[in-house]
Amino acid sequence: MQPWLISVVLVTILTMTLLFLLSFDSLEPHGENASLEAICPTVPTSLPHCAPRYQEFGLNCNYLSESVEKEPYSAGRYYLGIANSFIKFPRTVKSISFIEDWTEGRQGPALQSRTKDGLTVHLEVSFQYQLKFDQLYTLWSTLGEDYEKTFVRMAIEQLSTSTTHHNAHFFFRNRTFVSMEMHRKLDGHFRQHAFAEVPFFQLRTVHLPDAFEDAIRETQVQEQHIQIARLEQETKKVTFATEVLKAKQAVQKLQNEADGEAEAILKKNDAYCEQYKLTQQLQVDGLESVVAKTSWGDSELLNYLSIRAVREHPSSNTMISL
Structure with missing residues (x-):
């Protein structure tokens, strides 16, 4: 075989191999040395978007025809064809x-x-x-x-x-x-x-603006003062309400005591009246018996009552006019 033919075959094989290798592209996760802070600098690393799936998306682009496939690719290594490579997009936050x-x-x-x-x-x-x-x-x-x-x-x-x-x-x-x-x-x-x-x-x-913030702060201070005054007012209302309740309880107590005392006096008077009426009735019955047995008239009965009244009255307090 001619040397030049061998050279052509070798060059052709190398070229095809190179083209074949260049027809691959990959969408890889971020390197192991990449820190979470570098990928998601302002998001807490505990959030799911910063979990260890830091992958890339991609669109297959042919630079000869200047066309792009509509279907996106996820992470991995793909055979795209000659003059094709990925337009890469981050999957991360x-x-x-x-x-x-x-x-x-x-x-x-x-x-x-x-x-x-x-x-x-x-x-x-x-x-x-x-x-x-x-x-x-x-x-x-x-x-x-x-x-x-x-x-x-x-x-x-x-x-x-x-x-x-x-x-x-x-x-x-x-x-x-x-x-x-x-x-x-x-x-x-x-x-x-x-x-x-x-x-x-x-x-x-x-x-x-500073002037507005100063005014707002002053407003808040005054609102705090108003709130304190309202709380003090509510406290005084409770105190006064308690005093009024205590006064009402004292009045009720006095009223109950007065009602009890009045009821006792009434009962006592009723008992006295009942006793007095009974006593008078017995006296009437006794006098009627005396009149019936002695045949007294009104004048004799009155004289008897007068003598009895003088007899029962204390001598130190008795004055008789002749």
Whole structure:
């Protein structure tokens, strides 16, 4: 066999082998040395989105025909064909932050907007988004590979708009409600327009104008004073009510004692009257018996009663006029 033919065969074999090897691509989990904080810097590592399934998604792209398959691929090694490779997307939860101490590598400084009553408000927020596996092709065809910049603009627009729905006083008193409302609106917008979801949202700080915050603090101090005064008023009401109750109990006691004493006197009088009536009746019966036996008239009976009255009356207190 001619040497040149051997060379051609060898080159052909090497070329085919190289092309065959280059026709493979993989979607691998993150390396073992990757830390959880580097992958999910603002999400607690105990959350399920930061569990050890840090994989990538991918779309098969042919660079010769400039076409992309619509069906996404999950983690693994695949034979894609010549001039094919993956457009890779993270399956992990990714974080976007807007904070005051903004440095290179973060998405931006704190958001500035206005409340419903026109006051300037600065918001420090962060949230975590996750791409939807079944909508990767739509995401890529709509927003491209540099989709996160669009996510940042969407977040700024949605969060800035949310601040205009409430006045400054509401922000100061209902921060938890405002955070939940912002999370709900941002998640809904991302699901509809960004082909992703927002599982976590943090409203870190709300900065209102100093004069307003000072006025609010003073209002809170005065409200505390009012609350203390109300509590003292309630305490005094209870004290006075107790005194009134004690007085009513004392009056009731006196009333009961008076009723008992009156009842005793009444019973005593009734007994005395009954005894007196019985005594008088016996005297009448006795006098009638005397009159019947002696045949006395009225004058003799009156003389007898007069003599008896004088006899029974104490001599020291008796005066007889002749």
